Amino acid sequence: MLIEVRIFRKLSLLKHVSSSNLNIIINKNNPGIASFTMSSTAQQAVKRNQPDWTVPDGGFNTRLKLVNSLTRKKELFIPQNGRKVLWYSCGPTVYDDSHMGHARSYISFDIMRRLLKDYFKYDVFYAMNITDIDDKIIRRARRNYLFDEYKKKYKPLVEIVQDVMPSVKLLSKKLSSETNEDKKNMYARMYNKVQLAIEKVNDNKDNNIDKEVLMEEFRDVLSDWLDETEGSKVTDNAIFAELPKKFEDEFHKDMMALNVQPPDVLTRVSDYVPEIIEFVQQIIQRGYAYVSNGSVYFDTIKFDQSPNHFYAKLVPEAYGDAKALEEGEGDLSVSEDRLSEKKNATDFALWKASKPGEPLWNSPWGKGRPGWHIECSVMASCILGQSLDIHTGGVDLKFPHHDNELAQSEARYDNDNWVRYFLHSGHLTIAGCKMSKSLKNFITIKEALGKNTARQLRLVFLLHAWNNTLDYSDATMKIATAYEKTVNEFFLMVKDVVRKQSAGALESFVKWTDREVQLNDKFQECKTLVHECLCDNLDTRGALDNIRELISSSNIYVDVARKTLASIDGTLLRTVAHYITHMFKIFGAIDDDETIGFPVAGSQANLEEQVMPYLEAFATFRDKVRTEARKHKAVDILKLCDDVRDDVLPNLGVRLEDHEGQDTSIKLVDREMLMKEREEKVEQERLKKLQKEEKLAQQKSKQDVGKLSPTKMFTSETHLYSAFDDKGLPTHDVNGEPLSKSQLKKLQKLYEAQSKKHAEYLRSAQEASAKQSQECS
Numbered sequence: 001m002l003i004e005v006r007i008f009r010k011l012s013l014l015k016h017v018s019s020s021n022l023n024i025i026i027n028k029n030n031p032g033i034a035s036f037t038m039s040s041t042a043q044q045a046v047k048r049n050q051p052d053w054t055v056p057d058g059g060f061n062t063r064l065k066l067v068n069s070l071t072r073k074k075e076l077f078i079p080q081n082g083r084k085v086l087w088y089s090c091g092p093t094v095y096d097d098s099h100m101g102h103a104r105s106y107i108s109f110d111i112m113r114r115l116l117k118d119y120f121k122y123d124v125f126y127a128m129n130i131t132d133i134d135d136k137i138i139r140r141a142r143r144n145y146l147f148d149e150y151k152k153k154y155k156p157l158v159e160i161v162q163d164v165m166p167s168v169k170l171l172s173k174k175l176s177s178e179t180n181e182d183k184k185n186m187y188a189r190m191y192n193k194v195q196l197a198i199e200k201v202n203d204n205k206d207n208n209i210d211k212e213v214l215m216e217e218f219r220d221v222l223s224d225w226l227d228e229t230e231g232s233k234v235t236d237n238a239i240f241a242e243l244p245k246k247f248e249d250e251f252h253k254d255m256m257a258l259n260v261q262p263p264d265v266l267t268r269v270s271d272y273v274p275e276i277i278e279f280v281q282q283i284i285q286r287g288y289a290y291v292s293n294g295s296v297y298f299d300t301i302k303f304d305q306s307p308n309h310f311y312a313k314l315v316p317e318a319y320g321d322a323k324a325l326e327e328g329e330g331d332l333s334v335s336e337d338r339l340s341e342k343k344n345a346t347d348f349a350l351w352k353a354s355k356p357g358e359p360l361w362n363s364p365w366g367k368g369r370p371g372w373h374i375e376c377s378v379m380a381s382c383i384l385g386q387s388l389d390i391h392t393g394g395v396d397l398k399f400p401h402h403d404n405e406l407a408q409s410e411a412r413y414d415n416d417n418w419v420r421y422f423l424h425s426g427h428l429t430i431a432g433c434k435m436s437k438s439l440k441n442f443i444t445i446k447e448a449l450g451k452n453t454a455r456q457l458r459l460v461f462l463l464h465a466w467n468n469t470l471d472y473s474d475a476t477m478k479i480a481t482a483y484e485k486t487v488n489e490f491f492l493m494v495k496d497v498v499r500k501q502s503a504g505a506l507e508s509f510v511k512w513t514d515r516e517v518q519l520n521d522k523f524q525e526c527k528t529l530v531h532e533c534l535c536d537n538l539d540t541r542g543a544l545d546n547i548r549e550l551i552s553s554s555n556i557y558v559d560v561a562r563k564t565l566a567s568i569d570g571t572l573l574r575t576v577a578h579y580i581t582h583m584f585k586i587f588g589a590i591d592d593d594e595t596i597g598f599p600v601a602g603s604q605a606n607l608e609e610q611v612m613p614y615l616e617a618f619a620t621f622r623d624k625v626r627t628e629a630r631k632h633k634a635v636d637i638l639k640l641c642d643d644v645r646d647d648v649l650p651n652l653g654v655r656l657e658d659h660e661g662q663d664t665s666i667k668l669v670d671r672e673m674l675m676k677e678r679e680e681k682v683e684q685e686r687l688k689k690l691q692k693e694e695k696l697a698q699q700k701s702k703q704d705v706g707k708l709s710p711t712k713m714f715t716s717e718t719h720l721y722s723a724f725d726d727k728g729l730p731t732h733d734v735n736g737e738p739l740s741k742s743q744l745k746k747l748q749k750l751y752e753a754q755s756k757k758h759a760e761y762l763r764s765a766q767e768a769s770a771k772q773s774q775e776c777s
Helices: 007-013 040-046 100-119 135-151 157-177 181-203 211-233 237-257 273-285 300-305 322-329 372-384 395-413 445-451 454-462 474-500 514-535 540-564 570-587 607-631 635-652 671-707 741-776
Strands: 002-006 022-026 033-038 065-068 073-076 084-089 123-130 265-268 289-292 295-298 348-353 368-370 388-394 419-425 428-430 470-472 654-659 662-668 721-724 730-733
Touching (some): 100 123, 100 419, 100 428, 100 454, 100 470, 135 237, 157 181, 273 295, 273 395, 295 395, 322 372, 322 395, 395 419, 445 454, 454 474, 470 474, 474 662, 514 540, 514 570, 540 570, 671 741
Parallel strands (some): 388 419
Antiparallel strands (some): 022 033, 289 295, 295 348, 348 368, 654 662
16 A cells, blocks of 8 residues: 655654554655555554644633543643634434433533633633434434334234234344344343233233234334335435424423523534535545545545545544444445445545435435535534634544544645544443443433432532543432532521621621631632632532532531630621532522522522511511420420421421521521421431330340349259259259259359349349339429
């Protein structure tokens, strides 16, 4: 294989290549050009390292560093044009409900976007796409349409089973030949499910099966069979447009529910087909693409041989990975005839000639549709131009999707910096297992929001690095909800303190002692450490850890003041709470216009201002009632006061906290949270009662054992012994034979142990009797 390169560009990549595998020829007419031949082993060696990368010269530096996938390390972030940041994010392929894998990316990118815009004060312009033309969409739309049409035929169950059988055989073959463990497990679940359904039909003598339920159990395998036999007859483009419209709408609803800000501009592939055709034409004109049988392919070898270009910048070691390349081409584009159209195995489709049963658009090369990778390149470039500051996406998109995006875009614009910073969110696992929509192993966003709030889900992502793997599990959510509770309790405490010290009133300003100075020092240190964390690859976990320490210091400050009846500086606490609230607004964890703390769920913004005067009046009245009840030992009235606090007010979202010698604290809390707290309290009391009963039972059992005098311990066991000494210890067995020394020694130990228990019982009985006598007198 002959490759022509510029020496200064390529020879730095050859350090792993042995001389036996490489032959370099210098061009005498142009010493800057060299030719060399390499074995396949040497070619792979060349691809091991990523190409050089340089920091843009944009002039605006906030000390922020980001992990750039183009170098796989933290790089100083400097946009190309001052504060302006051009950002493109890969959006979803909309053919099913959005899942927690989507949430992993889009919540993480939302947090990052908010930080760049609201904390670091960049002028961020954020574009995102919707992929509504794709192999997965085509296949799912056909399957859904054909399945729905099949159901309209109202076939008898026996005939439906006959139609299912060919697909079951195909599934059985897939199951036996599949080597991927995850896919094998998925096929096994599908196979077992349909076999059970078939058995139901065969065993159904009374004809009482719910046909609708059965059809859903057959859906997957029956849809496969229908698509294989009838898929090529689906020709209406509207069928392929209906599915993505439905799930795009659901996606936007999910993002709104997660408090993810919408993009500044949203692009859909179906709106950009003319621009895609023009973009492909320009790549052909530059010599980096070729037409083959109505399709257009990108020439990866020619591109990589170019002096100013490098293919597979993000994952150079994946260059030539046939499996990854086929997945990138799509399920409908990896047939033998399609693969044979390529000049090189690593080439990928820019434009695909449409086969029967696929949507199509007119083009200079015939009727066809866009390739997956070209879609993002065109939409991003149309909106943001020839060079982006940031491109984001899931880590699973690195190769081949993002590497192909880079190659075709840099071929089109003849540059090597179409993207300056490539940022990839980490994988998401479900309780330690890989999550995949294609493997039918995923949790939808709606399901997740049914268990936890949007804030709690966001806290999970805030407590993990955006570029690391995150495990979504009960344990992970427990950590997030515990953190939320810590922060919320702090906000409620500060609100209570501040409310009792009206803003600007004399009592809100106190002479600072060492305690106030220490808390303020901790506050200033926290702000510095939070900033350092955020400058370090937007380390929100480190930032939240420092905020938690500040909260802990503030709680200690208040607790000590209450115990010692010292003054509390409400102004200092308010300042700390304002800062933490401000940071949580930036993180997207507080969306309402709150001055301090989380908003109360389901309430208008000024609810606290409206109801608090009435609650304060009631709490003051209750305190006076309790004081009088104590004076007169009115236990029933005290219990009623406790019942109002523990049972009535929590149902209204109000928590009262009694402090000995101080005014009652009033806190507005989410009703569901209070109900959960009450349930936990009831459960704790139940467990405490059980433990007490068990302890009493053990004590009673111990007492019952202790009641028995050691002299009577063995005398009743005449079926074992026939003679006893004056202390009641056995001397002869039931047959009149003297007991051995070892037997006597063992019985002596039991006798002494019982003597101790009996003595303890007598002592306890005497103490109880004496106590009873004192109470009577």
